[in-house]
Amino acid sequence: xxxxxxxxxxxxxxxxxxxxLLIHLVPGDPVEVMLGESASLADRAVLRDDLGLNQPIxxxxxxxxxxxxxxxxxxxxxxxxxIIELIKTRxxxxxxxxxxxxxxxxSIGIPMGIYAALKAGKWQDLIVTLVxxxxxxxxxxxxxxxxxxxxxxxxxWVPVSGMESNxxxxxPALTLGFGLSAILTxxxxxxxxxxxxxDYIRTARAKGLTESNVIVRHALRAALLPIxxxxxxxxxxxxxxxxxxxxxxxxxxxxxxxVESIEKRDYxxxxxxxxxxxxxxxxxNLLTDMLYRLADPRVKFAH
Amino acid sequence: xxVFNVFTAFFLILLLATASSCGQKSTxxxxxxxxxxxxxxxxxxxxxRYATDAAxxxxxxxxYQSLVDFDTQSKPIPSLATWVTISPTEYxxxxxxxxxxxxxxxxxxxxFLTAHDVKATYDSFTIIxxxxxxxxxxxxxxxxxxxxxxxxxxxxxxxxxxxxxLIIGILPAKLIAMDQDFSHAPVxxxxxxxxxxxxxxxxxxxxxxxxxxxxxxxDPTVRVLxxxxxxxxxxxxxxxxxxxxYLQTKPDVIVKTNRGANFSYLGLNMxxxxxxxxxxxxxxxxxxxxxxxxxxxxxxxTRVASAILPPEHYTNQxxxxxxxxxxxxxxxLLLEAGIKLPLKLVYKTSTDAQRVRFATIxxxxxxxxxxxxxxxxxxxxxxxxxxxxxxxxxxxLTWVGIKTPEIYDKAFGSNSIPPNGFNRGRYxxxxxxxxxxxxxxxxxxxxxxxxxxxxxxxxEGQFAAMRKEIHNFSPKPDGNWDDLATISRYAH
Numbered sequence: 001x002x003x004x005x006x007x008x009x010x011x012x013x014x015x016x017x018x019x020x021l022l023i024h025l026v027p028g029d030p031v032e033v034m035l036g037e038s039a040s041l042a043d044r045a046v047l048r049d050d051l052g053l054n055q056p057i058x059x060x061x062x063x064x065x066x067x068x069x070x071x072x073x074x075x076x077x078x079x080x081x082x083i084i085e086l087i088k089t090r091x092x093x094x095x096x097x098x099x100x101x102x103x104x105x106x107s108i109g110i111p112m113g114i115y116a117a118l119k120a121g122k123w124q125d126l127i128v129t130l131v132x133x134x135x136x137x138x139x140x141x142x143x144x145x146x147x148x149x150x151x152x153x154x155x156x157w158v159p160v161s162g163m164e165s166n167x168x169x170x171x172p173a174l175t176l177g178f179g180l181s182a183i184l185t186x187x188x189x190x191x192x193x194x195x196x197x198x199d200y201i202r203t204a205r206a207k208g209l210t211e212s213n214v215i216v217r218h219a220l221r222a223a224l225l226p227i228x229x230x231x232x233x234x235x236x237x238x239x240x241x242x243x244x245x246x247x248x249x250x251x252x253x254x255x256x257x258x259v260e261s262i263e264k265r266d267y268x269x270x271x272x273x274x275x276x277x278x279x280x281x282x283x284x285n286l287l288t289d290m291l292y293r294l295a296d297p298r299v300k301f302a303h
Numbered sequence: 304x305x306v307f308n309v310f311t312a313f314f315l316i317l318l319l320a321t322a323s324s325c326g327q328k329s330t331x332x333x334x335x336x337x338x339x340x341x342x343x344x345x346x347x348x349x350x351x352r353y354a355t356d357a358a359x360x361x362x363x364x365x366x367y368q369s370l371v372d373f374d375t376q377s378k379p380i381p382s383l384a385t386w387v388t389i390s391p392t393e394y395x396x397x398x399x400x401x402x403x404x405x406x407x408x409x410x411x412x413x414x415f416l417t418a419h420d421v422k423a424t425y426d427s428f429t430i431i432x433x434x435x436x437x438x439x440x441x442x443x444x445x446x447x448x449x450x451x452x453x454x455x456x457x458x459x460x461x462x463x464x465x466x467x468x469l470i471i472g473i474l475p476a477k478l479i480a481m482d483q484d485f486s487h488a489p490v491x492x493x494x495x496x497x498x499x500x501x502x503x504x505x506x507x508x509x510x511x512x513x514x515x516x517x518x519x520x521x522d523p524t525v526r527v528l529x530x531x532x533x534x535x536x537x538x539x540x541x542x543x544x545x546x547x548x549y550l551q552t553k554p555d556v557i558v559k560t561n562r563g564a565n566f567s568y569l570g571l572n573m574x575x576x577x578x579x580x581x582x583x584x585x586x587x588x589x590x591x592x593x594x595x596x597x598x599x600x601x602x603x604x605t606r607v608a609s610a611i612l613p614p615e616h617y618t619n620q621x622x623x624x625x626x627x628x629x630x631x632x633x634x635x636l637l638l639e640a641g642i643k644l645p646l647k648l649v650y651k652t653s654t655d656a657q658r659v660r661f662a663t664i665x666x667x668x669x670x671x672x673x674x675x676x677x678x679x680x681x682x683x684x685x686x687x688x689x690x691x692x693x694x695x696x697x698x699x700l701t702w703v704g705i706k707t708p709e710i711y712d713k714a715f716g717s718n719s720i721p722p723n724g725f726n727r728g729r730y731x732x733x734x735x736x737x738x739x740x741x742x743x744x745x746x747x748x749x750x751x752x753x754x755x756x757x758x759x760x761x762x763e764g765q766f767a768a769m770r771k772e773i774h775n776f777s778p779k780p781d782g783n784w785d786d787l788a789t790i791s792r793y794a795h
Binding site for chain 2: 032034035036037038039040041043044046047050078079080081089145148149152153156159160161162163164247248249250252262263264265
């Protein structure tokens, strides 16, 4: 665990250093973003001095780390909002959307995958395969507006977009969840098929266990490892913010904030968003490792 | 198969829960009692001393009032105050008697706007160091309040356009002293007052309590869907023309159009060895069929442009000729300039779909004139940075909301080359500098038109689409949202 935590700290430090350097290397000047093109050279010099931009880059990085240690991300250049406030409002929205999408993906993907594996080679398997291939081939920028048109405009069941009501989350979650379910269906089917041909499954069946017992207690548990890997990776992406879905559905999440800050050259916001995204990835990976151990005790012994 | 059944049951429960949430129609109806204005870009900052983006400036015009406004010819006219020029460096402003009070702030006494508020607002530019507007007011030497309604501005240098610069919304002096966060909690004395700002900007009209919400919906197709579904009542501009035409066919929607005043152009790098040559610039001007582009892919009321300021502007009394589409002449001009055809040029634009479409059409048109145009579509930040750094041959942009002829000095004066101004093409012309110094705007406009540091394109028509129960709203030439002060909803 200590080794893992050390690795975690090194990754985060690396991310901090890289984003800091990248932000300082890309073309563009925060002073010009703030003051505009008509500011006098004297005014620019004063502001540059105030912001500490004349200091050596090592000193600036140290100052940045010191502020971070005090949970001070600074403020947005354009909106003058404390960045911690932006993160506090945007990240929960992304979390909410990510978890519901994951739930939808798991609820559809795993049963469909199991069903396809049990009916392997039959017409039911073919249909599930076709559906999952279709779902994975539908990009969010197409699927999102289609869902809006059908469920919001034609049927009037849910709002088109926004975050004004509880029902607003349904369409973006379905858009993300369908894509995820397609991947999980394929992965569950393949993984389960491999396990179902193993000797111990034949033994379990020979012992007279019911089919559901064989699937749940023996086959599915063994097939879970690759599924957990995929879920972990997908969850990391969802927590990083799914920019297209968030934009189409006017969902104020972290991904949209990150892209907007890059477009507007709002450097402090970009830095903070990248840090939050990196932390999410690392934490999800850590969680995935822990789930491995729960799913398969042999992983624990190997360590 | 029990496992499968358990999963199926779980999914069905999830769907049922989803469906029950869908049944919360009352929530949607509740939201729609306000007048919902769907916009492509939310305001960034509601402190008028900091706001530079179009959305913030449009909202700030409604929350605050300024000393000066503009008439239809863009001449400065009194808004909160009338003024007298005492000397070239001295202006006296007298507040009107019927100025509205500042919006009421909870736990405080409501106050009326006085000359002290005017002084505090403009004095604050000397204190705040990161305001993009501060440079505009560097010329103020001091501000003297002579009585509760009168304030005198003393300038360091004469400036005949000074009144036209006093368009910053006036803030309460008391709250400035208390370091109020006007960016998120604005207090003005305009027709609309901010109530809340979370996912949307909730405003209320002071005169009758009508609630108006500004909702950011970035995707144009989604804005249209929201209007059709009744989740939005009004939207204005920023739609491709095919969506506007589609909306015109819908019985529940009314589309209104108006002529525009925002100037679109091609910027040229005057330090480029090829583009330095006037004949090449003339060739480019004659290689674009503006009429065809306007007719095919732009909204109604779009006009061909010949100068930054539109024909109705007070400085634009004598209309300038239009560069007509003559590909043969363009080719001839290029050959006269000693260019080996095809002439390869790089055109930079943003990733906006409509801008890329214009670029593609111009690319096809220019090919007939012997110009091989390469399009580079860049994200806004990179594109604008390249433009400011002079890292381009050709670029396309639009000037929005320009009112004063000083723009010619800022965009073409040789003393305005970055980092000192907006002369991004690095154009240096002593003859033009002299005309600008003399404030001979007509001659300056003609000189710019003949020398072509910009290739003028068009003033894009303005339009607004609204549900049929919405009244008293129409689009304005510069795209402002002033009619939100009068908009109303009637039941049919």
